[in-house]
Amino acid sequence: MSQRKEIELLMYDVLPYMANMEFIRELLESVDSLEELEKKAKELLEKETNITKKTDLKILLEKIEERKS
Numbered sequence: 001m002s003q004r005k006e007i008e009l010l011m012y013d014v015l016p017y018m019a020n021m022e023f024i025r026e027l028l029e030s031v032d033s034l035e036e037l038e039k040k041a042k043e044l045l046e047k048e049t050n051i052t053k054k055t056d057l058k059i060l061l062e063k064i065e066e067r068k069s
Contacts, residue, residue, distance in 0.1 A: 003032055003033040003034065004032070006034055006067070007028055007031065007033075007034065007037065010028070010034070010037075010063060010064065010067060011024075011025065011028045013063055014059060014060055014063045017056075017059050018056045018059065018060075019052045019055065019056055020052055020053055020056055023053055023056065024056055024060060027040065027041065027044070027060075034064060034067065034068075037060075037064065038061065038064050041057050041060050041061050041064070042061065044057055045057045045058065045061070
């Protein structure tokens with residue numbers, strides 16, 4: 001399966017759980033692979049001060065882990 005297709009499937013899987021869907025959608029569209037997405041999400045999680053965005057990033061990272069296993 002292509003990396004782009006995997007990201008699209010992940011997007012459909014995570015968006016229903018997101019409070020800030022636009023933030024997550026933009027993040028998903030800005031990367032080319034799940035590995036890049038995971039790295040970027042972890043970096044954003046360290047810097048983010050908005051609790052809602054932090055929670056969304058944590059959920060996203062959990063869903064990435066589920067897909068990897």
